[in-house]
Structure formats: structure tokens, C-alpha cells
Amino acid sequence: MEQQVNTETALQNIQRLTDNIETVIKGKRNQIKFVLTALLAKGHILMEDNPGTGKTVMARTLAQSISGSHDQSVNFKRIQFTPDLLPMDLIGSHIFDDVKKEFIFKKGPLFCNVLLADEINRASPKVQSALLECMAENQITMGEITYKLDNLFFTIATQNPVEMEGTYPLPAAQLDRFFIKIIFGYVDEETELDIYKDYLGINNNLNNVQQVLGIDEILFLQQQSENVFVHDEIIKAVRNIVWATRRHQDILLGGSTRSGITFLKCLKAYALVNGRTYVIEDDVNDLCQPVLDHRLIYRNKEAKANALGNIRNAEMERLSKLKINA
């Protein structure tokens, strides 16, 4: 019974969070869901699109919706990645304290709850790698000392399309740390008009965002997403899809086992975000592209456009015809 109540409050909380973010980011419901999915799956998200589509606003709104200690919103940091950025600029550095006569560690912007790594692919690979440990392990090692990050550490990275000038493609290991990669995309015409009107009216700007959930509630939601039920056939579907990517003649590098595990984690979180405590085939359908696409290396552009979609459709076809007598 308690479980039931917990689940219901969890589902309500997610709904509140989503609605709250949507007051600022209009017409991006799906993207909001993906962001929350990555958050609940204890992962990170990579958003790709041209500048000015609302990526930064999205990250900021999310941070502002979550209240930290002392009624303040959670610690939100934003780093603009540039080619000359150094790892120290992220992690922090030891500086000499004149009073204490010793080196003290001055924490860098990484020590926060929600990190917006803007235009991550403009930084050199060295800087990108600096993010690896903290994204994977939630900790930063500086010399001999390991600093733990806060329980809630969520990175929203944005990147410009790789084809644009002055960009370094992210290494595969780095990409793997991002559970989900989404294309942000432009809003439709109607919504665009709404956004302009809102901006002129200034009745709903970023500063007015309410703090709807506390960090504890977010942590609770993360814990709840672990309890989501996954049917054996769904697990099998994930296995099939990952295997299919390895066999496909147009995919040079298929999905890893870790990508499969990530897929399952995301499925659970996504189900919760959609107000369910069980995973259904549509979750697989929706998440396949965002979770797997950026981990695969394709033979050519045509393959990139079709291969994964075909694999997903075939597997969906199997699922949709499946008769499960549970």
C-alpha cells in the first residue's frame, strides 16, 4: 500500500515538474520528457542543434524548478566551452592562501547540481575528457584527493552540429556517458508566435520559474524509477535491437552491452516520466533513436538515416504482434 502511495506521489511530482518546465519551454514536451528521463536514470543528456533553439533555457529552467537547501534553487552552473578552455577552468585549482600559508582547493564550476556544458564540442578533447570521471562516477580526483560531488549531479550538454566550423567531435567514450542525445529542433509556427508574444509581454520569463520539487524528491524519483517493471519480452527486444546493430551491414560499430543496460535504465525512467510503472513497447519505440543513435558508427549518411529506424521497426513489428499470456 505504501508502495502504491509512493508511486502515486512520484507520478504526480513528475507531472508537476514537467508542467512547470513547460510554462517556459513551450511546444517541447517530448524533449522535456527525454531530459527528465536522463535525469531520473541518473544519466546525462546531450542536446544537439543550432544555437538559439532553447537549449540553455531548458537547462536553466530545470535547475530553477528544483529547490536546494535554504529555499534556493539548486546549484546551477553554466560553462561556455571554447577552444582555449583548460581542464582547470572546470575542475578548479589549488591556490595559495596567504593567511593560512597553504594551498587550498578552489572548486571549479563542476561542483554543482545541474551543469550546463554549452557547445561542448567546441572545446579541445582534453577538456572534454576532464568531464569523463565526474559524469561517470560523480566524483573528481585532483592529485591524490578525491572530491565527491553532490548526490544530484546532472549534466546537460549542448553541441552544435558537428559539421559546423570550429568543432571537435566528441570521443566515443565521452558520447557513451550521455544516456540520451536529442535533437532539440525548432518549434512549430503557432508555438513560435506564442513565444514571441510571451517575450514581449514579459508575463512569463525565466525569473518567475517556481521551485516545484526539492532535491530529495528528485532523488526519490530516481530511486522509484529503479522499481519500474520491465517485461522479459521488452528485455529481449532490447537485446535484439543491440544485436541487430552489431550485425547490420551498414553499421560499422554496433551497440555495446553497456548501451543495452543504459537503454533499459532509460526505459524505466521514461515509463515513469510517462506516468507508468511498467515499460511498454512504445517506450522502446521512442527511446531507441535517442539512446542508441549517437553510440553507433555508420557506413554512410544514408545508413545513418535508415539503419537504426529499420531495426527498430522490425523489432516493433515483432512486439506488436506478440501474444503474451501474462
Added chain:
Amino acid sequence: MKIEKLHSTKKIAAQLLLLILPACAVGAYMLWHINQYYSVLNNQWVKHSLFLAAGLITGSILYNYRFRFISTFIPLILLLVIISRVIRIVFTGEFSAFYASTNFYIFSFLFTAGWLIGWGFARMRYFPIILSAVLLAIQIVVVSKTTDITAQKLIIAFAPVLVFALYIIYTAELVRNMNDDEPAFAWFIGKKLTGFAVVATLLLILILSFFNKEFKAIEKEFGGQGKQQKEQDKESLTKENKDGTISNKKEMGMSGGRKSSKRLVFIAKLDNYFPGTEMPNPLYFTYDYFTKFDTLTQTLETDSLMPSNDLFQPDPSKIPLYFTQTDSSVLLKAKGNLKRKIVTTEVYKALLSPKDFLAPSTAFFCQPIAVEREYKQQFKSAYRAKMYVSDLNSAYFIYNPAGNTELENFQQQRFEELRKVTNWNNEDRNFMNYYTFIPKGDSYDSIRALAQHLTTSATMPIDKMIAVRNYFLSKDEDGQPLFRYTDNPGIPGLPSANKLTFFLFENRKGYCAYFAGATLFLLRALGIPSRVATGFLTVDRSDKNKGWYWFYEDQAHAWVQAYFPGYGWIDFDTTVPSTEQQQSPAPDGTPPITVQSAQFVSFGKVLNVDTTKKRVEMEVNKMIFHDKVFELKESVKLDMDVSLATINKDTGIVSLSELKKGMEITAMSFSEEIKNIIPLDSNSSHEIFSKIPKPAPIDEITILDTEKEKQQKKEVKKEKKEFSLLTTLWISLAIIGGLILLVWSMPWLIYRWFKFKALQNSGSRQKAYWSYTSAMYLLNQLGFARNGLSPLEFAKQEIDPRFKTNFSSFIQAYLKTKYSTQPFTSSEENIVRNFYSPFDSSVKSQIPFKQRFNKFSNVYRTINYFTKPKV
């Protein structure tokens, strides 16, 4: 240019092994089968199937790469055309050029056909269905060429092709859908094919057990010993029946050679004498008339529609002993009264089938008679026949004309007699057209020319005939006989050359069928109505027994009969005597002495059998008493003493215990006791019965077909009779129509099934599943494709806005049952319970019936629905 492969090597190998190889095998089988009907193929089916296989393999391998069809096929055709031109130039001499190019045409045709099939397998998804249809159509056409279609022939023709059709349709889809990266790939294929083999075997067994009787015959033919017999069968004029007896064949091919063993078929006593003398006059024994010549198969055929059909063909095994069957209409149809008389013969059958009836032309009477007990082992049955024979006929005239002045005199008299006939002007047009028919064509024109050339000096028809006969007996420049008799005339070198022309103008060697066939056309070319008769040559071999003749297997014969107005059909044999042929042994055995005539014969059903007391009670319907037949108005019970009687069946002597209640039997008595009863003038059958001693002493009982056997035989007969060409056509049409209807209504049937399941299931999980499946299927058939959307998206974005239904909320509920263990809430339960019927009717009502009907019957969509999408 790099040509990419369409499929992986593994897949190509699987295609070769699982599709192409069986196709080659079936191709070879069909060529072998067709070869039996079309002499053009000239018994070279092994070579021909290699041609086909070469085409098949080349085509299939080639088109597994990304070659374009048109740009490869046109060069192939061009190449073949060029080669055929070159052949004509290189090979000088009309003969060899013709030969080579004919062979090459066959090669090109088969190779191209194989190529196309290979292309189909590699590129077209539904090709196996097309191929199966084409193969079946070919078999139908081939089978329709045969005159007597039996179940056995149908099985031989269709069973392999049908099995192949099923196999290929199944396997092609299997190979197409297979995933060659699957680790246990061989196991997967093996498993599926084993399953298929089991199903196909069961199906085959079912079919064959249905035609059980015929199947046994096939088994016999394909078994080791049977094969030899079949070889022999094919080339001789007689055929072996299933029960080991011998009959004359119904068609006469002219291929290969003729071999016959020296087994005794029957013996006969013929009471025919030269007019005014005591000298026995042997006559040919006729079995059947061949009046029609099929130009395509080059075979003489019987024709039950021949004008003035004077063929009397009773089945002696069906007539009760001593009862008679007569057909006086043949006397009229024989169209001859001059020099005719009625003659009796008695035929004792050794190997001859009990069903067969042979007698000199023109028979009109048949009476089965009993065989003396001591000859029972040798002669299974016997009959007496009466014929209306012509004095102008004699086996001597043909076979042994020279040396005997008496015979030569008769020969001359006969010719003189026939010189009275000058024309056929008064004959019926139809009759004349039919019996003087010659197909059109160069080769027949040459026969015509030869006939004119041979008879330039003769004026009377009979003289023309003698000229033809002398031609066959004439000698060439070297003094050697122009025509020779041989059992193995050799196959003419040209595939399509007319065999008769080859025989007449080049080879000049052959057996009776060649001589008869050639003579038939020579006579018809001269306007003399003629036909070929088959049966047995009568050879006078025994000096001891005058009037008795022995008939061995190698005496099976074919000869010509020519029609002379007023005299009827006259035997005319041009076959030259064989120089090397060994004579059958002169039989010294004594013939069965004519049986004492039965004093009393009764025909009826067995009422009671007492094997210990040797008593049988029967119900008599008909009886013969002192050679007089009595039909009883009321059947009479007869108590019989059978302690001395022999019980006979078709197959020979059987024991008394074989006699069962209800069997139809004839009981015979040769008893003196009965002989001495003198019937009064009243001829009352009851009076006779009252005088017959009780129990009546019976010497012989013959079992006619029992009721059960009769039924079976009737069925077999029916089977054989009903497979006439037209019926076969109708049945095939009906089957094809049925199949089309089935395929066409398949989408609807599947829909009804789903709907039934959806409405009938009460468990909410089951109901949800079937409602979902049925709804998805319905939408699929109506042309709402999902196009990569998940069912839920599809419902939300397309169906619900279009039809104003609650499909998406139903799917949500359904997905909950499918993927979670949670129970339904009451509202979800409600949705599932009340979803299907309103949805179904709502969707249907929003699409006009005509549109719905058209879309629904699209089988392609149904197939799509059930197949896996390609990754």
C-alpha cells in the same frame, strides 16, 4: 565496375541447394515425363535436363549479383541467335545442319527457360507461385494428350509437381526470411525442412492411400523386377496387367524396338474351313481396331467414335458361365454380306486376361464355357465366340502363300472375287472421309506420291493393293529384299522426322506396326478405306490337332483391313516374314477336349453354405436346361450337393469356404441323372425344378464378382472412365476456381476468425489481445498502414482523429495487460470490454461498402500483414 552481391554467400549457397537443385530435379522429371509423349525429345531427357540445369544455375548465380535483367538477357538471346546462324553456315548438307540446329534449338529453349527460372528465384518474391502454376499447367497439357487417363497416370504426372510446388513456395519464403547470421542456422533450416517433409509425407500418404489400388501398380512398375517388365511393356504390342495376365495394348507407338517372350497366351479351336473342303482355314484374331492417327504423337489410336463401329468387345469375366452376350448390330455395321458365313471358335486363356475378348472379325456372340478340371491349371477360363467371317480371309494368304497350289488357287479366287469392286461411289461420305483421312504435310505428300507411283499400271482397287504388297516384298538392285522385318528398327536420326516416311524411304526395317502404318497411309492415299487391326497372328503349328491354334506372346500383331463394298472388311497384311526370327515351339500337347455340354446351369445368389455337409443353398434367377435359357419370374430356392464340385473364381480354383452368402454364382451339373429328365412341352421352369433331384448334384460352381468386389470394380471403372479429357478439364477448372476463391476470400476468412475470437473470449486479457489483433488486421486490410508508427502512435495520430474512436485508450489498456503484471482498474476493464463491437461497426460505417470490399479483398495486404519486415 564493381558488381555488388545481392545476398551473402551463405544465402546464395542455400538458394542453390534448397531451391535450384530441387528445381533441376523436377525439371529432369518433367522432361522424362514429357519425353514419353513427345517423340521430338527423342529419349534424350538426361541431356535435356542438363541443359535446363545449366541455365538454371547460371541464371540464379548471375542474378544474385546486381546485374540488370534486360541488359543481360538480350545479349544471351542475341548470342543464341548468332550461334544458330553459324551452325547453319558451318554444317553443310541439309541433313546434318537440320539435325544440329534442331538440337541447338532445344538447347536454347531449355537453357533460356532455366535462365528465366533462375532469374525469378533470385529476384522475384512471388516467383515460386508463378512457377508452380506454370509447371502444373504444363503437366495438365501433357496429361491431356493421353487417351486413357487413369488415376495412376495422374499421380505420376501430378504428385511430384504438386509436392515440388508446395515445397518451393514454402522454402523460397524460408530462404528469403532466413537470417544468415543466426548461429544455429543449419539447425534452423533443418528443423523447418524436417517439419515440412513430415507434413508433405503425410499428405502424400493420404493421397496415395486414397488411390491405394493404383498405388500398388505404381509400386510394381518402379520396383526392381517391374522395371524390366515395363521396358518390355513399352515396346511390345501386348501389355502386362496388374494381375500378371496379358492384354493387347490400346495404342501403338512407333519408337524403339519390339521384344516379346515366348509365353503362351491362349489357344483356340476355330471351326473355319475353306469352302467346300475339309482344309482348316486359320484367321487372324482381332482385338481392336486402330482408325485414328495422331500426328503429334505419331501413334495410331483406337476411336470409339469411328463410323460403323463393328467392334464387339464383351467382358467374358462378367458373363455367367454358359450364358451368352450377343450384339447383332455389329452384323449390320460390318457392312458385308457377300461370301460371309458364321463360324464358331473356342478360346482357352492361359495368360490372356479373363476380361479380354479376342476373335476373328466380325464377332457378335460370346459365351463363357467351363474348362475341364484337368486343364484348370493351364487354362484359367474359356469362352465360345461366334463370328460372321468372310471366306476371303485367311492367315495363309499372307503368311504362307507360296508352295501350296491349293492355297494359291484360293488366293487367286479371292482376288478375282474382289476385282468386282471398282469404286466406293455409293458409300457414305462420312464413312469414306473418315477411313481415307491422311494428315496434311510434306511427309504425307511423299507417301501419296509413292502410292501413285507404285500403282500406275493397276486399275482395279485390288490390283493396286497387290502392287503395294508386292512393293513390300520386292527386291532391290542387289537382289536383296527391299524391306526387312526387325524387332529393333532403330530410331530415326532426325528428332522431328516423320517415322513413317523414315521407314518407307530410308530405313525400310521394322515390325508389324511399321508395315501396317505405312500400308494404311498408302491405301488411304489411293482412296481405299482402311484401318489397322490389332490382335494375334494365327500360325498353323500343330499337325496333330487340326483346327487348333496356339498363340504365343510374340504373335501379337498389327495388320491392315481394307473395306470392299459388299464384302466388308478384308484382312490385308504386308508385314514381310522375319528371316531371323525363331519359331515358337510346335506344341505337341493335346488341347482340352471340348467340354460336355452342361445339362443344367443355374444362376443366382448364395443363400446358405454348409461346409461340413458340403451343401449349398442358392436362389436361382436364371437357368439353362438342355441348352435352353429360362428366366425365372420368381426366384426359386435350390438345395445343392457340392461334395464333388469344384469352385472357380477368376483367379483359379478355390475352396468351398470362399463361398459366402450373397455371392452371385453359377452352378453347373453334367450329371446323367439330370440329363435323363425329359422336359415336357409346357417348358415350365417350375416343372423342371420339381423333377431335379434334391439335393441337386453339382459339378462346378463359378463365383462371379461378389457384391463387394463388384462395387470396388465399379469404383475403379468409374475412376478410369470419369477421367476423360473433358472431365479432367472441368475438375481442374473447379479446383483452380476453388483455389482462387479460397485465396480471394482468405482475407475475409481470417478477419472472421479474429473477430470470432475477439467476441467470444471472455477473459479480459484474452479479449484484449484478440480485439487488438482483429482491429489491427481490419485496419491493415482497409489500407491504413502503420508506416513505422507504433500501434499506440498509429491509433492516436491516425485512427482516432479519422474515425472518432477510442482506439488509443484501448491500446493503452491492452499494453498494460501485455507488459505489466498489474490488474486492470475498473475503467480499463470497461474500455476493453466495450471496445471491439462499437469500434468495428464505427470503422465499417465510415467507409463505403464498395471501397471497403475492394480494399479488403487485397491478398497482398494480408501477406504483408503476416510477414516480417526486412531489416
